[in-house]
Structures are given as structure tokens and as C-alpha cells.
Amino acid sequence: MDIVITGRHTQIKQKFRDVVEGKMNRVTAIAPDSQRVQVVLTHEGNPRQADSAQRVEMTVWAGKTVIRAEASSADEFSAFDKALDRLTLRLRRIRDRRKDHRRGLEIDPVPEEVLVEQSKGPAEPENPDNSIHQDAMASDLGPGQSVEVQVGDTPIVIRRKLHIAEPMSIDDALYQMELIGHDFFLFVNVETGRPSVVYRRHGWSYGVFEIDTPAHGKQHGK
Template sequence: MDIVLTGRHIQIKQKFRDVVESKMNRVTTIAPDAQRVQVVLSHEGNPRLHDTAVRVELTVVAGSTVVRAEASSLDEVSALDLALDKLTLRLRRARDRRKDHRKNYTPVPVDAGKFVPPSEEREDIMGDEDVDNSPASAVAGDLGPGESVEVHVGDTPIVIRRKLHVAEPMSIDEALYEMELIGHDFFLFVNKDTGRPSVVYHRHGWSYGVFEIDTPENIKKLEEERKA
């Protein structure tokens, strides 16, 4: 398994590299098909955040499965341990789910309740790409798969970022599974049963919700087809 270490606003010491390599056997034990693990170490410069100044993000690629976890702490080793605990838990869930599907796995029920967006935006698992700071391209430009654009709105501190992901339509159950693997509070997907852009999200505890979008014209068309 390839181990790729990246530092953001912090220099990675050889001692930490050695610690990472020694601990990654936990990943290969649970996911022997893991091909690569990306380790991103970053540092928060705000002295008020001293207790959580160091952040470690782990992303494992195992076949077509991507599993992600992150954690912050006072130092890089303790942050790594916390992130690794989360990662191994999600890897076990992925492994157990594959076993469950062989035993007629029952989908997790969800509630189509009111969608509450997460209070804090998180980085996606694809990493950083070169961005186009042209306002026109950010608003109306065409993007290729994996491409993104980012632009400030006028003289305000507001930044708009657009990115194109290409993914096969999936069921609600599959979307919940993907959300848990990457550790986000929500997951955007195309519902293969309805063809609608949809979002699954955490509500509270083990409760989930699903939010779908459609146009009035299309809903009216579907109602007419049902009556016909």
C-alpha cells in the first residue's frame, strides 16, 4: 500500500513519517485491498485553538471504495491516533456491509424530513485543484469532471466554489453508506429510483433524512401521467 504524506502550513518531520508507517498496518489488516492512503497534516495558526492546533486527515482508496476520517489534537501523533480510530471503524463498517449484502442486507430506513444544512462546510475527499478566479466562469462556465472554480463575490469576503463530480445514480441506502464512509453530515447524489438530485443527511442519533429536488413542470407532468 502506498502512503502519501502532505503537509499544510507545517513541516513533516521524519519521526512522524516513521510513526505513520508503523501504524498503517491497522489499515491493511482490515482492508487488505487498500491501494493508497493519503495523510494530510495541517496546522492552525490561531493561538486560541492551541488544544486542537494540529489536524490529521486520512483518506484510504481500496478498489472503488474511498474511506475518509479526520481529527484534531494538541500534537500530530495524538491527532493521528484519533483519526486512525475513526478510519478503522469506518473500514470495518465497509467490510461488514459487504458481508451483509451477501446475506440479503436490509436497507436502513430514513425519514424524508426537513433538510438542515450542516453548520460547517468540510473539505471534500478529492483534494485541492487549480481554480479559475474568473467570476464569469464561476457563475456560468462549463466544468469538466473533477474541475472546480472559485471566485470572490465583488468586494465581499464571500467565496463561491463550484465543482463537478461524476457519479453513477444510486439508491438511498447506497448514499447513506457513502456518507458514513467519508464522514460527512450529508451526501449529494442522484436517486436511481426517481432520477432526482437528492441529499441524505444526519438528523440526530441514528436517524437520517432524505431531501429531493424536482421542478413544478416535471411534477405536473408526472401527475398527469398517473391520471392517464
């Protein structure tokens, strides 16, 4: 498995690199089909955020699936351990769900901390931090790329990202939520052809938004 370690606003120390590489056997033990893992360490310079100054984002490419997890802490080693724990938990859930599908068992509701994304494969990122120049337009973004733009002189930063929405059922979209720790997932409903969003409400309750236009609705007599 290829291991790529990069830093944002910080330099990667050899000790951190050694710790990361030394613990990657936890990933391959659960997901032996893992082809590539990317670890991004980000330093937050705001002294008010000292307790979460180091953020670690981990992305694993396994076949056509992408699994992500992230965590923050006061130091990079603690942040990495937390992110790795979350990542391996999601990998186990995915592995167990695949086993249950093969056995024909009924699947329990989607657990906490869930959200997913499909990938065409472990393509190399355009640059280490998977972002592009902030002056770029949304039309210039490639799949998975993001851009951050500051609003005037305010501290507000808006992040824009291009997501390729795959046609799938609502059940499949909820399953995809198991791979990435967000609270929503964008997809195209294969039954209606509409752009849709599944999102977490509370407990085991979920919601679905479907997007349509007035013109499209009139064409279908709505």
C-alpha cells in the first residue's frame, strides 16, 4: 500500500512520518485491498484553537471505494491516533456489512458518524492539499478538488468542492454514509433522476431532500 504524508501550514517531522508508517498495518489488517492512504496534517495558527491546533485527515482508497476520517488535538500524534481509530472503526463496519450481505442477513440501521463517497479509483491528487488557487471558478474544479475563498475583510471562509453524484437508491446513499464522517451525502436518485441529499436527523432517523425546478415539475404535471 502506498503511503502519502503531506502538511498544510506545517512541516512533516520524520518522527511523525515514522509513527504513521509504523501503524498502517492496522489498516491493511482490516482492509487488505487498500491500495493507497493519504495522511494530511494541518496546523491551525489561531492561538484560541490551541486545543485543536493539529488536524489529521486520513483517506484510504480500497478498490472503487474511498474511506475518510479526521480528528483534531493539541499535538499531531494524538490527532493521528484519534483519526486512525475512527478510520479503522469505519473499515470494520464496511467489512462486517459486506460479510452480512454475503450471508443474506438483514442489515441494521446505519450507525453513528456516517457518510460515504464513491471513487473511480486511487487517482493522484492535483496538489498535496487537494485544493486549487482561490481565484478559480467552480467550473475549473476537478472531481474531489476544493477551493477556499475569504469573504472580503471578514474572517469568513467559504469552501467550494466538486462532487460527482452517482445515480443510486436512497438505501445505497445511506450505506455510502458509512465511509465518510459527515452528516449528509449528495447523490442522484436512480428512481426519480433528481439530485438528492440524505442527511442525519436524530437517533436512527434520517431525511431526504430531492431537488427539482418549477419548469421540470410543470412538464410532469406537478
